[in-house]
Amino acid sequence: MSYAFQADGLVKRFGKTTALAGVELAARPGTVLGVLGPNGAGKTTAVRVLATLLRPDAGRAEVGGLDVVRDAAKVRELIGLTGQYASVDEDLTAVENLVLIGRLLDMSKAEAQARAADLLERFELTGDAGRRVSTYSGGMRRRLDLAASMIGRPTVIFLDEPTTGLDPGKREEAWRLIRSMTDGGGTVLLTTQYLEEADALADEITVIDRGTVIATGTPAELKRIAGGQTITARPRDPKRLVEVAAILNAVSGREAESLRRDVISVPVSGDGEHAFAEAVRRLDAAGIGVTELSLRLPSLDEVFFTLTGHRTEEEEAAA
Amino acid sequence: MSDIVLESGLAVREGARPRRRHRLVRHSLLLAGRSLTKTRRNPGLLLDALFMPIIFLLLFVYLFGGAVSGSTQEYLQYIFPGVLVMTLLLVGMLSTGLSINTDVKKGVFDRFRSLPIGRSAPLVGNVLGDTIRYVVAAVVLFATGYLLGFRVETDPLSALAAAALATALGFSLGWINVLIGVLIKEEVIVQTVAFLGIFPLAFGTNMAVPTDTLPGWLQAWVKVNPVSDAVDASRGLLTGGPVAEPATMTLLWSAGFLVVFCPLAVYVYRRRS
Numbered sequence: 001m002s003y004a005f006q007a008d009g010l011v012k013r014f015g016k017t018t019a020l021a022g023v024e025l026a027a028r029p030g031t032v033l034g035v036l037g038p039n040g041a042g043k044t045t046a047v048r049v050l051a052t053l054l055r056p057d058a059g060r061a062e063v064g065g066l067d068v069v070r071d072a073a074k075v076r077e078l079i080g081l082t083g084q085y086a087s088v089d090e091d092l093t094a095v096e097n098l099v100l101i102g103r104l105l106d107m108s109k110a111e112a113q114a115r116a117a118d119l120l121e122r123f124e125l126t127g128d129a130g131r132r133v134s135t136y137s138g139g140m141r142r143r144l145d146l147a148a149s150m151i152g153r154p155t156v157i158f159l160d161e162p163t164t165g166l167d168p169g170k171r172e173e174a175w176r177l178i179r180s181m182t183d184g185g186g187t188v189l190l191t192t193q194y195l196e197e198a199d200a201l202a203d204e205i206t207v208i209d210r211g212t213v214i215a216t217g218t219p220a221e222l223k224r225i226a227g228g229q230t231i232t233a234r235p236r237d238p239k240r241l242v243e244v245a246a247i248l249n250a251v252s253g254r255e256a257e258s259l260r261r262d263v264i265s266v267p268v269s270g271d272g273e274h275a276f277a278e279a280v281r282r283l284d285a286a287g288i289g290v291t292e293l294s295l296r297l298p299s300l301d302e303v304f305f306t307l308t309g310h311r312t313e314e315e316e317a318a319a
Numbered sequence: 320m321s322d323i324v325l326e327s328g329l330a331v332r333e334g335a336r337p338r339r340r341h342r343l344v345r346h347s348l349l350l351a352g353r354s355l356t357k358t359r360r361n362p363g364l365l366l367d368a369l370f371m372p373i374i375f376l377l378l379f380v381y382l383f384g385g386a387v388s389g390s391t392q393e394y395l396q397y398i399f400p401g402v403l404v405m406t407l408l409l410v411g412m413l414s415t416g417l418s419i420n421t422d423v424k425k426g427v428f429d430r431f432r433s434l435p436i437g438r439s440a441p442l443v444g445n446v447l448g449d450t451i452r453y454v455v456a457a458v459v460l461f462a463t464g465y466l467l468g469f470r471v472e473t474d475p476l477s478a479l480a481a482a483a484l485a486t487a488l489g490f491s492l493g494w495i496n497v498l499i500g501v502l503i504k505e506e507v508i509v510q511t512v513a514f515l516g517i518f519p520l521a522f523g524t525n526m527a528v529p530t531d532t533l534p535g536w537l538q539a540w541v542k543v544n545p546v547s548d549a550v551d552a553s554r555g556l557l558t559g560g561p562v563a564e565p566a567t568m569t570l571l572w573s574a575g576f577l578v579v580f581c582p583l584a585v586y587v588y589r590r591r592s
Contacts, residue, residue: 087426087429089353089357091356092356101434104431132360
């Protein structure tokens, strides 16, 4: 089987801290690999090794069959990178940023300008192309950052937490653009702290924690590990909480619990949508009004708790 | 190159084109252009290059002129060549390390590092872009000097050579600051270290007073300080006197600094996480 990129037993230490303790990653051409983990898990370090910015202390990584250490210069011909921190120049305009990168990739001035215009159009920045990036909103900056990694038509694109700091509407817009990045056959490695994001974009997900891989699989497989989805309801009249609990127990076959005041939740295994529709019908039939009713994926916290037995907050506090 | 198919079955990116020649030079110039655009957009960055020459010249001439030469006019002729060297060194060196340090932290350099360009191109581009500062400072200094009564006693070409020589030394010493810029993470510390390093070099010279009036230990330093050679050469070129030997020494020192610190800075930058 051939991979667009592949990492085996990557180890990277910074002083006494071990950022990577033997990480394996791989993605087939044309797919999106989501690397999911809390802050400090080693996601950024792994990306930086694959993008030739860091040398691993042990292990090896290949992009397009080329070793990222030995053939670093050739690997750079294949990749595009959008770092965790905006990696565009704030003092330049959007066009100037993209044209500069195009020309550094040895395009002629005309070619670079044409490519920049194409990408600005695609990333919906044409109207603001002549403005300095320092005047951009966070969402626009991120879009430009994504466009910048596409200039050289890379075969492998690394996106390090591309939606961190974006509000939910902007996040979905970014997802749409990221999804389109594989249209030309490109392969994407995406790191994220959000399970929904990995679920929305990734063909395969690798979960890492404390520098090691703790699970790999398709989004569906991971969700199964974490116990499926959760139905949450908040009755308009708090006194009817008991009735709501009875309905949720009935549709899920599990014990509903109230984790927050006036709100009740129950995990559903298997077909969550079916159970959810059933819950809606029964609540309606019983005449119970709700101010909140949702079917959601297990959170990253829950996946983590299931996989590691410890909570992510502790991780962040310890990091 | 563009049609090889890698063992994994991935074709090299379709946009790949045959490598053009002089890539490092071209990439460095492109990045120097970026640096110039940034300076044009933030003219405030040039304030020190504008005012440092004026302040230094006024201060030195009127503080020491009466005491050292008995007349500010005579002293102006004496000290101007030295102020030229000192100002160009300070103006050039202080900014370079800082702008590189800022770039490194903002993540722009990460993108540059992920591109198939020479590792040194972003550094060289920054240093080249900063040469505008030398030009601004030299023009302001000559203009201020002229207003105060300084006259070039040789010819315009020699005056240009004096400015070029000081720039050459500043440019090569600037790589020490590039090294500091890529080595140290804190912006404030970058500036402090740069200041501490530059001051003995820039001020510990024969610029303001004749060397034989100094205590022995300072004489020893002033004599080995390469900036003193540059000051001697500058004097020769602007007000007459021997040029060949001090100018050669200055160029040799410049080449030496460049050969040592440029590769070192690039090495550290490459290894930087």
